[in-house]
Amino acid sequence: MTADTAAVTIREVGPRDGFQNEPETIATDDKVRLVELLARTGLRRLELTSFVRPDVIPQLADGAEVLARADIPETVSVTVLVPNRRGLERALAQRDRIDEVSLFLSASESHNRANVNRSVDESLAGVGATIADARGEGLRTVAVLSTAFGCPYEGAVDPDRVLGICDRLAAAGADEIGLADTTGMANPRQVAELFARAADHVECELTAHFHNTRGQALANVVAALDAGCRSFESSFGELGGCPVPPGATGNVATEDLVSMLHEMGHPTGIDLAKLLDASHAVQQVLGRPLGSHTLVAGPVDWAPARG
């Protein structure tokens, strides 16, 4: 267990990774309101939407409108996901409203093929070109590597392969690389080993993105923290992942992550009470109980109050 209490940076990805996985598209007005609630929690990074093809992900077809309408404080670095150059071009129509773009590919061939119908090499070429274009526009770039721990089609993913892809993303100019456990297969030992090796290996910022599919998300966070990782992605209300079957959980809940980090002494800049307000609001919009634990139990109250 690391003894330090360094600050940790969190990118809230619920408005992208969460909203895109909801079977019923959330109304644009609700999206704007929820994004504005999140942007006022004190968080510093917010993935606001994506510029993907509306026929592929209709849930985010209004991404440009949400981006245009949401009132976001200057202190928040706004990320949008762009799958390719065409997505980047659409995002650039609102260049002054975005700070970072995130791009993605999978570490495993089968998952990349299933997701985008390309080889990993083809995706690396496309991501590299889009990174170059984005940097040319002065945007910070985040490359997220899906299935960096396990792949539902191939099983365990070779860490050497993951580090090799990281090298190529860093060489292409990525400012930040996310190692993502897309299908919730990672365990803490594996996380500790990969993050320790990646920290020695990769020059740019490393971010951890865990799913709580088997309840291990916060355990994996602790392992990544121990290995020196100080940047995480999470989703308010534990949104994301696949909503079917009921109970299959998504990204680690931002409020569970923030609660744990604060209890451990790691500041995040986020006001947990305001964050819980945002999560309550999205739960109300969706009309079903969400997977977040702190949303149900409330924050730990250390004050000697109820005796």
Add this chain to the structure above:
Amino acid sequence: MTADTAAVTIREVGPRDGFQNEPETIATDDKVRLVELLARTGLRRLELTSFVRPDVIPQLADGAEVLARADIPETVSVTVLVPNRRGLERALAQRDRIDEVSLFLSASESHNRANVNRSVDESLAGVGATIADARGEGLRTVAVLSTAFGCPYEGAVDPDRVLGICDRLAAAGADEIGLADTTGMANPRQVAELFARAADHVECELTAHFHNTRGQALANVVAALDAGCRSFESSFGELGGCPVPPGATGNVATEDLVSMLHEMGHPTGIDLAKLLDASHAVQQVLGRPLGSHTLVAGPVDWAPARG
């Protein structure tokens, strides 16, 4: 992150800590069937019931009958909870069917007073006397210290106080001491510190008992593992805790714990598929979705199958 892959021992406490918290009492036949399913998963320790006053905990009023009827393999060490000498006497009527007794008190005065209407000193005297009697009967003794990390009435609990109580329990002859996060307030840093100090301090076996109230149970397990703890308590299906409000979660789910430990390389002797059968069975009996993650998602399948 510890590099070793030592075996870990799990005590399943669902039939006691889980069943006693259900608002509707489970039928005796169902209890016997569920306990027998658990006893055939390969687990080595099973808390089968408690001998508490039936007017206080009517859900376990049939404890003696469940103990008498359940067919348990010799390889399973059967624990029953006894709150005091009278409980021990009732348990001794079936001396040949039990191997261990567990006793409990709280580390914080307010919680102990609220729970058993005694001071901690009074409880320590009673627990010590019952330990002596139980050892006189050749039983192994487990003393579980509730609110060892945080108390809902008093806030953080002083680790020096916890270690002082551990000393007195060890001096009274406890073979094993459980440090319990009864209300889900512990965080991994606190767990690492307390278990590291306790390992240096306490001679007898140390067991960790975590609740998943704020989603941190497995993160706390990793911290305890790192500090050398190799004994855990958990509850199939994530039963236990307070079932109201819905979603407020109980003990860490045994199947989530086993899944993580196996993925990390720590053997438990438990067959995860058989354990999931038991959890599915209790979910069917209770007729509501349980909090367990692995019960919904299934075990990690590392085989290159679905491609």
